[in-house]
Amino acid sequence: MSVKVTTIELHYSNLKEELLPLLFGKVFHVTTKDAYFSIMDEKIIRNNMEGKYEFAASQSKNSYGRKRGYVCLFDLRSATTEQIDHALDNFYFLNPRWQRSAYFFVVSSSVWSQLIETSVAKSEIGFKEMWIPYVECWFPKDLLLDHIDEVIEVKISGIDAIRLLHRRG
Numbered sequence: 001m002s003v004k005v006t007t008i009e010l011h012y013s014n015l016k017e018e019l020l021p022l023l024f025g026k027v028f029h030v031t032t033k034d035a036y037f038s039i040m041d042e043k044i045i046r047n048n049m050e051g052k053y054e055f056a057a058s059q060s061k062n063s064y065g066r067k068r069g070y071v072c073l074f075d076l077r078s079a080t081t082e083q084i085d086h087a088l089d090n091f092y093f094l095n096p097r098w099q100r101s102a103y104f105f106v107v108s109s110s111v112w113s114q115l116i117e118t119s120v121a122k123s124e125i126g127f128k129e130m131w132i133p134y135v136e137c138w139f140p141k142d143l144l145l146d147h148i149d150e151v152i153e154v155k156i157s158g159i160d161a162i163r164l165l166h167r168r169g
Contacts, residue, residue, distance in 0.1 A: 070138035
């Protein structure tokens with residue numbers, strides 16, 4: 001099975017205005033260029049329970065999903081603008097590692113019924129572990145590319161200036 005890859009080019013300052021509308025109504029996994037090639041080669045999005053892959057954020061070590069062997073996803077099917085803004089303030093999932101590219105694996109609706117929503121994490125552990133309210137969800141096992149509708153590759157310009165600012169901060 002071949003996954004459709006759509007490539008767009010955006011300036012980092014336009015990610016919210018131009019990328020976010022493409023993601024509304026979707027569930028997706030976001031990753032880096034290196035991980036993208038690994039996923040495409042292996043035809044599977046693997047969980048990071050063992051910590052084999054670079055963490056998207058330092059808090060990922062204490063991530064609810066990672067600790068359980070789930071694949072971390074973002075769910076913008078019904079999140080409000082306010083909830084998405086809150087999530088972006090907590091974790092900027094439009095380009096979490098401030099890279100020159102980001103890859104969004106859009107999950108097929110055929111597996112949505114298997115998703116674990118934040119309400120489960122909240123009732124199970126409260127806020128003792130890391131999870132992003134409103135928009136984070138999880139797939140309970142490794143996710144085959146057969147369950148990916150498309151990949152949105154975002155080539156990001158102007159990122160060097162913002163990366164420099166983050167290093168100084």
